[in-house]
Amino acid sequence: MVTVPEDRDGQRIDNFLVGQLKGVPKSLIYRILRTGQVRINGKRAKPDVRISEGDEIRIPPVRIAEKEESEAPGKGQLIRIEQSIVFEDKDFLVLDKPSGIASHGGSGISHGAIELLRAARPRDTLELVHRLDRDTSGILVFSRKRSALTALQNVIREGTALKQYLTLLQGQLPQKALTVNAPLRKSLLQGGERMVRVDEQGKDSISHLRVQETYAPANLVQVTIETGRTHQIRVHCQHIGHPVAGDEKYGEREFNREMRDVGLKRLFLHAARFEFHLPERDRDYCFTAPLPADLSKVLDKLATEPGKKNAATRSPTKK
Numbered sequence: 079m080v081t082v083p084e085d086r087d088g089q090r091i092d093n094f095l096v097g098q099l100k101g102v103p104k105s106l107i108y109r110i111l112r113t114g115q116v117r118i119n120g121k122r123a124k125p126d127v128r129i130s131e132g133d134e135i136r137i138p139p140v141r142i143a144e145k146e147e148s149e150a151p152g153k154g155q156l157i158r159i160e161q162s163i164v165f166e167d168k169d170f171l172v173l174d175k176p177s178g179i180a181s182h183g184g185s186g187i188s189h190g191a192i193e194l195l196r197a198a199r200p201r202d203t204l205e206l207v208h209r210l211d212r213d214t215s216g217i218l219v220f221s222r223k224r225s226a227l228t229a230l231q232n233v234i235r236e237g238t239a240l241k242q243y244l245t246l247l248q249g250q251l252p253q254k255a256l257t258v259n260a261p262l263r264k265s266l267l268q269g270g271e272r273m274v275r276v277d278e279q280g281k282d283s284i285s286h287l288r289v290q291e292t293y294a295p296a297n298l299v300q301v302t303i304e305t306g307r308t309h310q311i312r313v314h315c316q317h318i319g320h321p322v323a324g325d326e327k328y329g330e331r332e333f334n335r336e337m338r339d340v341g342l343k344r345l346f347l348h349a350a351r352f353e354f355h356l357p358e359r360d361r362d363y364c365f366t367a368p369l370p371a372d373l374s375k376v377l378d379k380l381a382t383e384p385g386k387k388n389a390a391t392r393s394p395t396k397k
Contacts, residue, residue: 080135085224087131088231091116091123093205095137102140104183104193110138151189151197159194164217165365169226171195171204172352174367175218177344181209191218207231208306213324215373216243216349217365229358234306239354243301244290244369246323246346246376247315248333251289251297258285258314262307273327274309276317283307285314293380295336296323300350311347322347323376340379341372348373 086094095107095116114122117136118129129135158176165172173191175181180190189197192206207219207230221227233239263280265273284304291298297320301311312328315321321329323337323346337346353364369377 080137082129082131082133082135084131086129088128088228090125091118091127091129091135092125094129094135098137099140103188105188106140110140149188151194155189155194156198159191160198164367166222169221169223169359170207170230170363171199171202171220171222172365173218173220175210175215175349177213177215177370177372180212181206181218192220195220208234210349211309211345211347213345214243214347214349215370216367217352218349219352219365225358226356229356230354233354233356237304240351241303241306241349242351243303243311244348244350244373245299245301245311245315246337246342246373247297247299247320248323248330249296249320250292251287251299251318251320255286255288256318258287258318259283260314260317262310262313264308272308274307274313276313281305281307283310283314285311287315291377293377294383295333296380298377312345337376340376340383342376343372346373346376 080098082094092107092111095111096104099107108125110116111123111125115138116123118127118133120134120136123135159173159179162173162176163171164174173195175191179194182190182192192204195204196202202222203224204220204222205224205227207221207227210216210218219230221230230239260276260283261278261280262274262283263277265275282305286302286304288300288302289297290300303310309328312322312325316325316328321333323329324334324342324344326334326345348369349367350369351364351366353362355362
């Protein structure tokens with residue numbers, strides 16, 4: 079039994095367990111969470127629940143065989159993650175995360191961005207502030223201090239942080255700017271796969287869409303999110319009939335095939351901007367990441383396709 083100290087108030091239970099169970103693979107930590115072996119004040123704990131100061135956490139005995147120890151990440155992986163760093167100071171480290179790297183390990187993934195950074199920077203105390211889907215590229219923020227983590231997570235919960243994405247959506251939106259206000263509910267399918275759907279019993283979720291460029295088969299759209307629900311942009315865009323290009327889970331098969339023909343090999347979703355103010359430090363932060371080359375090439379190819387409509391000028395995002 080462990081009592082949550084003051085400086086861990088608001089932390090996710092999975093991250094708390096990583097600190098408590100040093101050396102235990104993330105896959106095993108998620109396994110004991112999924113099977114109900116971890117309890118918070120006597121109740122089963124889900125991996126994304128946040129703990130509070132004074133909570134009583136039951137952690138089961140954990141025994142790991144040597145074969146369960148995950149292999150150290152390769153040198154190439156560490157070089158790639160180091161090259162993706164776009165900002166660091168005493169409080170934060172920020173990545174322009176490449177598509178294909180998960181935010182954290184687990185569910186068959188040995189090394190996510192946080193594990194790679196911890197291996198590359200063993201003297202740093204790094205924690206994820208928020209998450210991006212594995213296939214989503216762009217700005218991902220890590221804290222170097224517990225105080226910085228809680229301060230920024232408070233800002234995110236209050237809804238005062240600005241998070242903007244660029245995405246390519248099927249078809250033509252009915253207007254240049256629109257807001258999707260649709261509650262989202264998350265569920266787990268057999269086998270552990272996460273699915274999200276619009277449901278009146280779900281959590282409030284708001285996305286603001288603004289068309290940036292128009293092509294014959296699609297719109298390039300800037301999405302500003304007020305809430306950060308799992309798969310929010312992907313499900314909201316599917317809900318209004320304009321799914322994200324390259325989305326194998328929520329997208330449209332024929333459209334995805336058409337996009338593959340113009341060179342799209344992954345989900346067209348990029349976290350382009352993350353801006354916030356920290357009152358405790360009286361400091362403003364603004365992190366940006368330009369559209370990756372693989373996605374820019376898709377747009378260039380679409381621009382040369384017959385039938386392209388009038389396009390707004392795309393303003394490159396600078397770091």
